[in-house]
Amino acid sequence: MAAEPEGAAEGAEAAAVAEEPPEELAHAEVLELFQEALARLVQDPLLCDLPPQVTAEEIGSQVALEYGQAMTVRVCKADGETVPVVVVQNASVLELKKALRRHIQLRQARQGGVQHLSWKYIWRTYHLTFNGEKLADDRKKLREYGIRNRDEVSFIKKLRK
Template structure:
């Protein structure tokens, strides 16, 4: 009987020791999980709110815009404006100065092979960006604008939207003006 008791004690001790060995492993796993949760919480705390991220981004963008090639661009620059400025530097685009009746001159950037329609679209984009930045008029009816005004270069109206600007003789830094159409009676 003593051998049976010893065997049972050994068996009990073996089970008990196995349970004891499992507890530290479980405790370590629980500790690891808690540490991972704490790390995730710290990472969440380190994550920036959207407004702070935008502020940091705009500061970085302001540094980029200080580059001599990009210094003409506004602080709230768009990708399209950066691309057009780079295209200007590489000679792939040209600046057409569009003069309004009130004396304002708009520097419009278009590709070298631009058509009259491309110029009109570029004028529209320029005006929309300007209004967003300055908070001007909410909506312009471009159908009305093109129905009541001509674009004129050296006395010649740019009427054919499909014709290239170069065919009219428009080159880099040339001035095109808005001219009110005369009514036919």
């Protein structure tokens, strides 16, 4: 029998250790670790404007905004409140509507306000407008309407036919 070269036994031990299954954590433990990591992340000056219960989606949007891959569209609601919504640079009207819906849902969940809005009713009752032009085509890109970073779109009530 040939002698094993030096280090072969150590390599076999390392391989055996590498094959051990990783330590399994309970869902609650993983969630806690994730929340702690997010809390550390939002202390970064780039992300300090985000709420404490931030989502990974919100962090991604903020980073995309910083790198110029996204833009903020201010949506002026019928009650006069302005909501900043982050969308990708080449977003369509439909993507803006979805981002607005997500933003409002997250805010409601954090504040404990009204838990359900009928978005079907909202889009049936209101148009989004920019510089007096209705954003009527959901497939059309925001830039085709001339919407750029920090521009403001408004809700306007539809007229009855």
